[in-house]
Amino acid sequence: MPDLLIELLSEEIPARMQERAAEDLRRLMTDGLVEAGLTYSHAQAHATPRRLTLAIEGLTERSRPMREERKGPRTDAPPQAIEGFLRATGLTLDRLERRAEKKGEVYFAVIERPGREAAEIVAEVLGRTIRDFPWPKSMRWGTGSLRWVRPLQSILCLLVRDSGPEVVPFEIGGLVAANTTRGHRFHAPQGFSVTSFEDYEARLRRAHVLLRAGERMERIRHDATTLAFARGLEIVDDDGLLREIAGLVEWPVVLMGAIEDEFLSLPPEVLRTSMKEHQKFLSARNPATGRIEGFVTVANIEAPDGGATILEGNRRVLRARLSDARFFWENDLRVARAGMQEWKEGLRHVTFHNRLGSQWDRVERLCVLSREIAPHVGADPDLAAQAAEVAKLDLRSAMVGEFPELQGLMGRYYAEAAGLPPEVAAAAADHYSPLGPSDDVPAAPVSVAVALADRIDMLTGFWAIDEKPTGSKDPFALRRAALGVVRLLTANGLRMALQPLFGARLPQPVAADLLAFLHDRLKVHLRERGIRHDVIDACLAMPGADDLTLLVRRAEALAAFLKTDDGTNLVQLYKRTANILTQAEERDGVEYSFGADARFAEAAEEHALFAALDAEEPAIRAAMAREDFATAMAALTRLRGPIDAFFEAVQVNADNAMIRRNRLNLLSRIRMLCLSVADLSRIEG
Amino acid sequence: MATLPRSFQEIILRLQTYWAQAGCAILQPYDMEVGAGTFHPATTLRALGTRPWAAAYVQPSRRPTDGRYGENPNRLQHYYQYQVLIKPSPPDLQDLYLGSLEAIGIDLHLHDIRFVEDDWESPTLGAWGLGWEVWCDGMEVSQFTYFQQVGGHDCHPVSGELTYGLERLAMYVLGVEHVMEMPFNDPGAPIPLTYGDVFRQTEEEYSRHNFDAADTERLLRHFEDAEAECRALLAAEETDPRTGRRIVMAHPAYDQCIKASHLFNLLDARGVISVTERQAYIGRVRALAKLCADAFVRTEAGGWTGEAA
Numbered sequence: 001m002p003d004l005l006i007e008l009l010s011e012e013i014p015a016r017m018q019e020r021a022a023e024d025l026r027r028l029m030t031d032g033l034v035e036a037g038l039t040y041s042h043a044q045a046h047a048t049p050r051r052l053t054l055a056i057e058g059l060t061e062r063s064r065p066m067r068e069e070r071k072g073p074r075t076d077a078p079p080q081a082i083e084g085f086l087r088a089t090g091l092t093l094d095r096l097e098r099r100a101e102k103k104g105e106v107y108f109a110v111i112e113r114p115g116r117e118a119a120e121i122v123a124e125v126l127g128r129t130i131r132d133f134p135w136p137k138s139m140r141w142g143t144g145s146l147r148w149v150r151p152l153q154s155i156l157c158l159l160v161r162d163s164g165p166e167v168v169p170f171e172i173g174g175l176v177a178a179n180t181t182r183g184h185r186f187h188a189p190q191g192f193s194v195t196s197f198e199d200y201e202a203r204l205r206r207a208h209v210l211l212r213a214g215e216r217m218e219r220i221r222h223d224a225t226t227l228a229f230a231r232g233l234e235i236v237d238d239d240g241l242l243r244e245i246a247g248l249v250e251w252p253v254v255l256m257g258a259i260e261d262e263f264l265s266l267p268p269e270v271l272r273t274s275m276k277e278h279q280k281f282l283s284a285r286n287p288a289t290g291r292i293e294g295f296v297t298v299a300n301i302e303a304p305d306g307g308a309t310i311l312e313g314n315r316r317v318l319r320a321r322l323s324d325a326r327f328f329w330e331n332d333l334r335v336a337r338a339g340m341q342e343w344k345e346g347l348r349h350v351t352f353h354n355r356l357g358s359q360w361d362r363v364e365r366l367c368v369l370s371r372e373i374a375p376h377v378g379a380d381p382d383l384a385a386q387a388a389e390v391a392k393l394d395l396r397s398a399m400v401g402e403f404p405e406l407q408g409l410m411g412r413y414y415a416e417a418a419g420l421p422p423e424v425a426a427a428a429a430d431h432y433s434p435l436g437p438s439d440d441v442p443a444a445p446v447s448v449a450v451a452l453a454d455r456i457d458m459l460t461g462f463w464a465i466d467e468k469p470t471g472s473k474d475p476f477a478l479r480r481a482a483l484g485v486v487r488l489l490t491a492n493g494l495r496m497a498l499q500p501l502f503g504a505r506l507p508q509p510v511a512a513d514l515l516a517f518l519h520d521r522l523k524v525h526l527r528e529r530g531i532r533h534d535v536i537d538a539c540l541a542m543p544g545a546d547d548l549t550l551l552v553r554r555a556e557a558l559a560a561f562l563k564t565d566d567g568t569n570l571v572q573l574y575k576r577t578a579n580i581l582t583q584a585e586e587r588d589g590v591e592y593s594f595g596a597d598a599r600f601a602e603a604a605e606e607h608a609l610f611a612a613l614d615a616e617e618p619a620i621r622a623a624m625a626r627e628d629f630a631t632a633m634a635a636l637t638r639l640r641g642p643i644d645a646f647f648e649a650v651q652v653n654a655d656n657a658m659i660r661r662n663r664l665n666l667l668s669r670i671r672m673l674c675l676s677v678a679d680l681s682r683i684e685g
Numbered sequence: 686m687a688t689l690p691r692s693f694q695e696i697i698l699r700l701q702t703y704w705a706q707a708g709c710a711i712l713q714p715y716d717m718e719v720g721a722g723t724f725h726p727a728t729t730l731r732a733l734g735t736r737p738w739a740a741a742y743v744q745p746s747r748r749p750t751d752g753r754y755g756e757n758p759n760r761l762q763h764y765y766q767y768q769v770l771i772k773p774s775p776p777d778l779q780d781l782y783l784g785s786l787e788a789i790g791i792d793l794h795l796h797d798i799r800f801v802e803d804d805w806e807s808p809t810l811g812a813w814g815l816g817w818e819v820w821c822d823g824m825e826v827s828q829f830t831y832f833q834q835v836g837g838h839d840c841h842p843v844s845g846e847l848t849y850g851l852e853r854l855a856m857y858v859l860g861v862e863h864v865m866e867m868p869f870n871d872p873g874a875p876i877p878l879t880y881g882d883v884f885r886q887t888e889e890e891y892s893r894h895n896f897d898a899a900d901t902e903r904l905l906r907h908f909e910d911a912e913a914e915c916r917a918l919l920a921a922e923e924t925d926p927r928t929g930r931r932i933v934m935a936h937p938a939y940d941q942c943i944k945a946s947h948l949f950n951l952l953d954a955r956g957v958i959s960v961t962e963r964q965a966y967i968g969r970v971r972a973l974a975k976l977c978a979d980a981f982v983r984t985e986a987g988g989w990t991g992e993a994a
Contacts, residue, residue, distance in 0.1 A: 011779055012817060014802035049800075137804065139815040141831050142773040143842040150815065151776070151831070186793050248799060279823050297823060299797040310797045313822025313857070320759060349959070 004040075004056040004122060004168075005197045007156040007181055008130070011050070013149050015247025017136060018047035019213065021149070024134055025052050032125030037063025038118060046211045048250045050185070053211060055197040059159070062115040072096065072107035082107065119159055123170040123177075126157065130172055146173030156181050160196045183207020184250050186301055208251040208302070216246040223254035224282055224296045231256070233284040233294050241276055248280065249300040255307045256284065256296050257315050263322040266329055267413055268292045273403045274325045279318060328398035335397070336414035343396035350395070355465045362457060363392050369453035369501070376496035377452070379445035380423075387427035387450045390415050394428065408432045423447075434487050435480070437525075441491040452488050455481040456498075460505040463514045482521040489548045490525075499546040515546055522548060531559045534684045541679035550627060557629030558678050566637035573643045574680045577667045580652055584664050593672070596665035600658065605642070605649040606666070612642035613669055624676055632677050643670060689790040689858070692868040693880060696789050696855045697743055700767050703788040704741035707781055709769060712742040717940060718947040721746050722768030722848055726939055729810060729974070730981045731770060732835045732844040734988030738772040743851070747947065749954035752892035755885040758863040759853065762891050763884065767849040774831055774845030782829065782847055786821070790858055797822050805830040809946050809970045811837045811978070814846070826854045836978020852880070895954040904955070908948040908966075915941035915973045919980050935980040935987070942973040 006029070013021065026045035033040065033056075041058030072085040075098055086093060089109040097108040130148070138147040146152070157168040157177035170177035180191045181200070188207035194200040201211050210216045220242060224235050246252070259271065268285070271292040275281035284294030297314045299307060335342050347359040356362065370388035374381040394400050394411035411428030423446040430447040431454055433439050442448055458481045462468065469478050489496060498518065502511035523536050539545070539554040561567040585591055598610040616635045623632035652667065654660045674680050690696045705711050715725040722744035723729060731738045744766050752762030771778065779800070787793060800817040805828060807813070816830035828848040832840045852864050861867040865881030918938040925932040949966050952958050958966060981987040 012800035012802075016802070137815060139831050139833055139843070140841070141843050141845075142776065145841075151774075153776070186798070248801065281823075300799055301794065301797050303795050303797070305795060309795050310822045313796065313824060316857075316862075317822070317824040323758075 001041075001058045001060060002118060003160040003197060004054070004059050004118075005156065005158045005160060005194070005200060006054045006126065007154075007200070008052045008148075008152060009050055009154045009156070009181055010052075010148060010152045011150040013047065013049055013052070013247075015049070015244045017149060018049070018052075018247045019243070021052055021133075021135070022047040022054075025054050025129065028129040028133070029054055029125055030056065032128060033059070033121060036116070036121045036125060037066065038121055047213060047247075048209060048211060048216075049248060050250065051181070051209075051211075053200075055200075059118055061118055063118075063121060065115040066113040068111045068113070070109045070111065072109060074103070075105040075107055085109070119166070119168045122157065122159070122168050126168075126170055127172055144173050154178070154181065156194070156200075158194070158196075165195045184209050184300075187251065210251060213243070213246050216249065216252050217242050220245060220252045220254055220298055223252075224256070224284075224298075227254060227256040227296065228284040228294060231258075231284070231294060232286070234287050235296065236272060236283040236285050236292070238276065238282065241280065241282065245280055245282075245298045249298055251300055251302070253299040253302050253307060254296060255299055255311045255314070256294055257311050257318075258294050259292060259322075260315075260319065263326060264291060264293065266322065266325060267409070269406060269409050270325055270329065270399065270403070271322070273406055274321050275318065277403065278321050279314065281314075281318070325399070325402070328402060332394075332397040332399050332410070332414060333417050336417040337419075340390065340393045340414065340418060343393040346396035347392065353461070353465075356461045359392060359395065362461075363389060365457050365461075366391070366450065366453045369457055370449045372501065373449045373452050373456075373496070374445070377445050377448045377492070377494050379449040383421060383423050383446050384427075384449035384453075386420070387424040387431075387446050388453055390418075390420060390424060391428045391431050391450050391454070427451075434484055437483060437487075437528075441487050443492055448488055448492060448494070452485060455484045455488075456501060459485070459514055459517075460502060463510055463517075464506055468513075468517070478517075479521060482518050483525060485518060486522050486525050486548055490522075490552045493549055495547055495549050497544070497546050498548070502546075518548070519545070522551065526552065526555060531555055532684075534682055535559050535562065538678040538680060538682040541682065553627065554629050554678060557633055560630070561633040561637070562683065564637065566640045567633070568685075569644070570637060570640045570674075571680050571683050573640065573647070574670070574674045576647065577643070577670050577674075578681060581664060581667050581671060584653070592661070592664040592668040594665060594668070596662055596669055600662040602659065603646075603650050605645045606663070609642045609646045609666065612639055613666075613673070617669075617673060620673060620676065629677070636674065636677060639670070639673075690855075691859075691873075692871050693851070693855045693859070694870055696858060697765070697767065697851065699789050700785060700849070701741070701743075703785050704769055707784075709739045709741040709771070712740050714742060714744050715943075717943050718747050719744065719943055720748055720946060720950055722766035723807065723810065723812075723846070724943055724946065725768065726936060728768060728770045728844075728846060729812070729835060730935065730939060730977070730987070732772060732812075732832045732840055732846070733838055733978055734982050734986070735842065736772075736986065736988050737842075738770060738844070741767070741769045744768050747950070749891075749895035749950050752888065752895050752954070754892040755865060755881070755888035758865075759856075761852065761864065761884070761888060762895060763887065765851040767847075767851050769847040770844050772840075772844035773842035778845045778847075779829075782819070782827070785847075786826075789854070791821060800829065803828065808967050809949075810835060810974045811971045812974075814840075816846075821857065824853070824857055826850070826857065836981075837975045838978050838982060895951060897955075899951050899955055901952060901955050901957045904948050904952050908945055908952065911941045911944040911948060912969060912973060915939075915945065916976065919976050923983070933980050933984045935977055935984050938973075938980060939977040942970065942977050945973060946970045 022045035026043050030040065030043050038060045040056045043056045046053045070089060073081040085107065089111060091109050097110060098105050099108050135149045138149055140147055141151040152175060155175050155177045156179060157170050158165045158179055159168055165179060167179050168177055180193045182189060182191050183204060184207055192203055194203055204211050228235050268291060272283045275283055275295055282296040283292045284296060286293050295318060299310050303310055347363060350359040352359045352362045366388040367385045370384040371381045374384035391411060394407060394414055397410055397414060399410050400407050408429045412425045415425035415428045423444060426444055427447040427450045430442040431450040434441050442451055458476065459478060462476055462478055498515060502514050506514065519540060523533050526536055527533060535558050536555050538558060539551055542554060544550050581592060601607045601610055616639055619635045620632045623635060652663045654663065690699060701711055712727050719725065725742065725744050727740045727742065745763060746766050747763050749762055751760050753760045783793060799820040801820055803816065803818040805814050805816060812835040814830040814832040818825045819827040819829055830846045832844045832846055834840060856864060856867055859867060865879060865885050867880040869878045869880050869883050915938045918934045921934060923931050923933050949970055983989050
């Protein structure tokens with residue numbers, strides 16, 4: 001069975017698109033081939049800055065012939081119906097078969113599709129793949145109308161059999177498939193022919209092209225680490241950057257240089273970001289000091305001078321970039337030391353949202369909120385308000401203007417430079433965390449206060465103007481903000497009722513809607529930690545559900561409780577209790593909620609249940625009062641035996657009305673006790 | 686390339702010679718203030734329509750906000766771009782471009798040349814294209830773009846556009862750290878001149894003008910005049926009453942569009958345009974560019990062949 005080799009050589013493909021493009025090529029081609037009736041045993045795709053390559057092993061020589069029968073209209077059907085059937089099948093009337101069926105004679109179309117040669121199918125599928133390729137952005141060039149990510153230069157398309165390779169006849173946009181390709185743009189620009197995938201990859205390597213992105217990445221990683229090690233440095237991990245660099249070179253040549261002394265005083269984050277964003281340099285760090293002291297650039301060529309000219313050029317560019325960065329840094333420090341007044345003014349002129357005022361309006365809201373939140377999170381209210389006032393100021397700094405990803409980090413440096421308390425400086429950096437679901441959550445009280453204020457202001461603000469997330473649309477990242485509130489509160493075990501904060505800023509129904517939104521986020525968050533939604537529902541029905549930490553503790557205790565045999569049985573007993581009561585209450589039109597008296601108890605099991613309730617009820621109430629849910633639930637489980645025994649031995653609906661009423665009131669005691677812990681009726685199963 | 690260039694002007698001359706030999710018409714700079722070589726009608730307008738085109742030229746360009754009183758080693762409010770536009774883009778445009786680097790003394794085996802994704806968009810011209818910034822040893826030396834749309838019109842055929850930032854490129858080739866120290870003519874000439882000898886004073890004068898002195902009310906009035914004039918010229922009857930010929934005034938109208946664009950840049954440098962207004966101004970210039978493009982494709986140079994087309 002033949003192998004198939006395809007290479008699409010083009011002008012430089014954007015690094016960020018290569019990996020996906022290789023995968024799309026593999027998927028579209030193999031899907032198309034299979035759909036056309038071919039099979040294959042293995043397919044792999046690769047990308048370099050200039051080529052997409054697909055190698056398929058064990059492709060079948062021909063597609064199997066196919067026979068398809070389609071039932072048509074009755075032979076006495078109206079002519080339009082018969083014509084429609086002819087159109088759909090592409091046959092003429094004399095080619096249709098007439099078959100007798102129960103309801104009369106019916107036309108049948110028998111369509112025979114002979115098997116087709118692999119080459120024919122490959123050409124057809126490749127044409128479709130190229131024309132429909134899902135590039136994020138594509139373009140036309142010259143006079144043609146074909147679209148590709150950048151001009152397509154040549155196509156290699158070979159079917160390789162034991163008898164030798166054969167070019168698949170294929171033409172698109174004026175390009176004719178051949179058995180040739182070209183090597184590295186500068187090292188080996190001349191064309192050469194190949195006979196198989198192995199031959200292709202080996203010849204490319206001789207022509208200074210490493211076909212596999214993984215191999216290019218590993219070479220860069222290895223060489224960079226070695227070079228850094230020789231200088232006593234270590235490479236700062238950055239897989240994303242490494243991958244991008246591997247998409248910019250066909251033949252990586254790693255070169256290392258030192259950062260000039262005059263720039264070593266810049267914050268390491270600034271050095272890293274400037275080098276990464278502008279130059280795609282890896283950073284080399286001194287493990288002893290944490291300072292960035294070296295840079296690694298990856299060239300695409302082995303220069304005869306060992307890369308000295310390239311390194312010198314890169315050093316000059318870096319010098320210009322870092323001079324800019326140092327200019328920003330020194331300017332910003334001056335503003336910071338002068339009290340950052342300039343930045344405060346600046347924020348007045350930046351719109352946060354046209355219905356929510358300027359950035360400065362928002363800062364003022366954050367100050368109020370932070371002060372309000374501070375006592376609940378153990379922060380000094382004055383410090384929290386001060387931190388909120390400076391937390392966003394770095395948005396106006398030149399450095400953050402240049403590198404938005406340094407927001408917060410620069411804020412800390414500038415707050416320190418302004419001589420502000422360390423808690424305030426830390427909050428400037430940390431109040432943005434957590435961003436993602438797995439980010440670290442700040443723990444310092446002042447940082448937490450500002451972080452909560454930041455998110456609660458977002459949520460109440462956008463709820464107030466009815467800009468809530470819908471479906472997949474969440475332009476202001478409010479789900480992330482809500483999850484942030486959940487994590488900040490629960491990870492730090494902070495007790496704070498949200499309702500008063502929301503209620504002071506929103507009309508009651510809107511505040512309730514926002515709280516429900518937070519509860520939804522909490523459910524998602526807890527589900528990922530293995531707590532079922534019905535467990536949370538059972539706890540949501542309890543008072544204090546706007547205190548997320550309390551809610552989580554209750555849910556965790558309940559989840560643990562439900563994992564025990566006693567727990568699941570108790571839920572069943574509770575449901576039985578509740579059912580009996582509900583039925584009786586419906587029938588009698590009263591609520592049984594008071595007055596079970598042990599004096600009317602008859603059976604020993606009934607006495608035992610009274611005794612057990614008398615014993616456990618105070619324990620449960622006391623435990624609940626100190627929010628010790630585990631103890632309360634443990635006490636609850638001790639009731640399982642007595643309740644079980646009671647149901648075994650005692651008929652609740654006794655003939656004697658007074659005894660019956662006493663027993664129902666006894667069940668009511670159980671119900672109320674259970675409900676004081678959680679709404680067990682919400683538990684499924 | 687055997688010899689290295691010795692001056693800024695030698696680099697320009699070598700590019701002129703190279704692209705002349707490659708078959709381009711060597712045009713002269715457009716005689717108006719523009720922000721980039723792309724604004725020259727030889728690029729903006731000629732990228733439209735079906736007629737083949739090949740032109741290269743130096744274009745003095747002005748970016749008022751980039752003025753630094755002649756002090757910054759790399760930033761200037763007035764600088765030169767070298768611009769090449771070929772329609773349809775030839776299949777070997779990358780090789781042609783690399784040849785031009787060799788022509789100015791860049792040894793392609795000694796340097797690291799890379800084509801790094803950079804999609805070009807001009808909101809004021811309603812134009813975009815795909816291409817790269819070209820890096821030489823980590824420094825951006827050119828912009829390479831396949832025009833897809835100009836003035837809201839699809840480009841067909843597609844033009845290939847090359848833009849060289851001449852000062853930066855020359856500083857690199859000549860090994861100069863501060864632009865003002867770069868030799869403008871040959872350092873061995875009887876009267877050797879540096880870039881600073883030619884431009885330091887003007888950088889200072891224009892920086893003051895751009896940032897503080899230009900009268901914003903007059904600028905605003907001029908902007909509105911240019912806008913009105915552009916629209917009026919394009920609204921005129923296509924048949925010229927004097928000659929009886931069909932004469933669409935695409936170029937005179939486009940001049941007014943260029944003027945409006947530069948006046949906007951000056952207003953921006955004066956700091957009188959707020960963030961929200963900015964978008965509105967850009968939209969107004971873009972609307973003019975679009976009208977000019979619409980008009981140009983109704984001219985002979987724009988491929989107009991009569992009402993039927």
